[in-house]
Amino acid sequence: MSNLKGLEQVVLSPKESDEVYELLRDAYVPREPVCIGLRSSYDELKPLFESVIPHTLTNGISIGLKDSSSGKVVAVMLNVVIDSPDFQLFKNGELGSEKADLYSKLLQDFCAGVDVFNGSQFKKNLELLLLCVHPNYGKRGIGAELIKMSENKGRAMGCDIATIQAVNIITDHIVRKLGYQEVSKMDLSERRKENGEPLVDMELMRANGTTHLTYLSKRL
Incomplete structure (x- = not known):
């Protein structure tokens, strides 16, 4: 495909761990609205990534693209397969970083409602x-x-539905064009810390395009 010219597809594995974390540090955290709304640095969120990412790199279903010239990972779609209602990916209050725990609890609460x-x-x-x-x-x-x-890959593994938590308007736009439909939405302005303060900076969130988390799904 012309839009993938100069790029090599790879099934991600633990040997790409460092490059995946580097990509999250340089390209994900600085642009992802919830990270921005939490005023989080990469180091503050790294415990969350380290609790989740290894699972996505050992299941054979996460996809990456490498620049053919440099050999560096420049894009990833990290995936998991859920085959049980008891499956739990995000941990609550166990990460040792306030920002990582806040983000993890937010995602855990959101997932629990779907x-x-x-x-x-x-x-x-x-x-x-x-x-x-x-x-x-x-x-x-x-x-x-x-x-x-x-x-x-999901179809080949017997998945009959795909879901995604859209945390920015770009991803939301992409998946809707691919046939995903909204299942649930969380208004982050309603989320509060234990002391009653807003969980995220809503002005920063609005400035970066969204104040919601949106769950979307598509039958495969």
């Missing part, structure tokens, strides 16, 4: 967990291609 199996209609769910494309490779449709690749 029945990804729609009762018993679906048996295995492909969760599109984290999409990140380095800005130097933006506006080429790479995000959509990574999602399509992930869907193909």
